[in-house]
Amino acid sequence: MxxxxxxxxxxxxxxxxxxxxxxxxxxxxxxxxxxxxxxxxxxxxxxxxxxxxxxxxxxxVLKYEHLPEWLQDNEFLRHGHRPPLPSFSECFKSIWSLHTETGNIWTHLIGCVAFFFLACWFLTRPDNHIQFQEKVVFSFFFAGAVLCLGLSFAFHTLSCHSVNVVKIFCKLDYMGISLLIIGSFIPWIYYGFYCRREPKITYIAMVSVLGIGAIVVSLWDKFSESRFRPIRAAVFVGMGCSGVIPTIHYIITDGVHSLFADNSFHWLLLMAFLYLLGAGLYATRTPERFFPGKCDIWFQSHQLFHTCVVIAAFVHYYGISEMAFARLNEQCPVR
Known part of the structure; x- marks a missing residue:
C-alpha cells in the first residue's frame, strides 16, 4: 500500500x-x-x-487582492480565483473545480464540441443532399466557430499558468474572435449576393482584410490589459458593424422586403443583438459591477458574454441555412 x-x-x-x-x-x-x-x-x-x-x-482559491498582478483582471470578482498553477496538467485538472473561470471554460467547451459534431454531420452528408460547393461555403463558418470557441476554452483553462503562457493564449483567443466574425460573414455575403459576382467578391475581401487587421491589432501585447477592455470590445463590434455596408447595398438594389424574405435578415438581426448584448456586458462588467463579490462564480459578465456568443452562433447557422435553401431553389435572373 x-x-x-x-x-x-x-x-x-x-x-x-x-x-x-x-x-x-x-x-x-x-x-x-x-x-x-x-x-x-x-x-x-x-x-x-x-x-x-x-x-x-x-x-x-484566493481572494482578488492575493493574486499576482498578471492575474488581476476584474476587481469586482472578489473571491474564488485560481492561484498561479505553472503546470499544464494542473490547469486542465482545474476545469473540474469550482472557481471564477469555471463558467467561462465550460460554456465555450460545450459550444466547441457541439459545433464540431454539427460540422462533422453537415460535411459528411451525401452530395445529392448537400452539394460540395455549399459544404465549402459553410466550412468557413464551422471553422471560425470551432476555432473561436476552442481557443477561448484553452485560454480560460490556461489563464492561471504563467505570464508568458497567458500572453500567447490571450492573443490566440482574440484571433479566434476575428476568425468567427470572418467565417460568419462569408456565407451571408455569398448567399446574399448569390447571383452577383463582383459585390460578392468585393465584400468577402473587405471582411477578410478587416479581420486580418483585427488579428494584427490583437497581437499587440497591451491589447490584452484590463484597462483596454472597452477598446477590445470596440474593435470587434466595429468589425461586426462593417456588415452595414453590404446591407445598405442590398436594400438599394433589391429592397427591404427581399432582405427579410430571401436573406433571413431577421435571424441576422437577432444574432447581432446577442453579440452586441454580450459585448456590452463584457465591456461594462455588468452585473458584477453593481454586485461586487456576488457574481464571483456564476452570472458574471464574461460568462454571459460567452453564452450570448454560443447562442448567436447557432442562430446564425439557422439563418444562413435558410438563406442557402432559398437561394438554391430559385434561378438567378439573366443579366
Missing part, C-alpha cells in the same frame, strides 16, 4: 513558501497569506525495493 504524507506551505503575497509543522496545532492562516497542500505518495516496488514519490498539489 502506498504511504501518503500531507505537507502544507504558506506564504505572504510575493513572499517565499514556508512549510507548516502539522504535528502540533498549526497557526490559523492569515487573510494576507496563501496556502498550498501537497500530497506526497510513496510507493515501494516489491521487486526492486525502490521507493518512488509522487507529489500532487492541492491548491485553494
Amino acid at each position: 502506498p504511504k501518503h504524507t500531507i505537507l502544507r506551505y504558506r506564504r505572504k503575497k510575493g513572499g517565499q513558501w514556508r512549510e507548516i509543522n502539522l504535528q502540533g496545532t498549526p497557526d490559523k492562516r492569515k487573510d494576507d497569506e496563501d496556502e498550498l497542500e501537497v500530497d506526497v505518495k510513496e510507493d515501494r516496488s516489491e521487486q526492486t525495493g525502490i521507493v518512488t514519490k509522487t507529489y500532487e498539489a492541492r491548491w485553494k
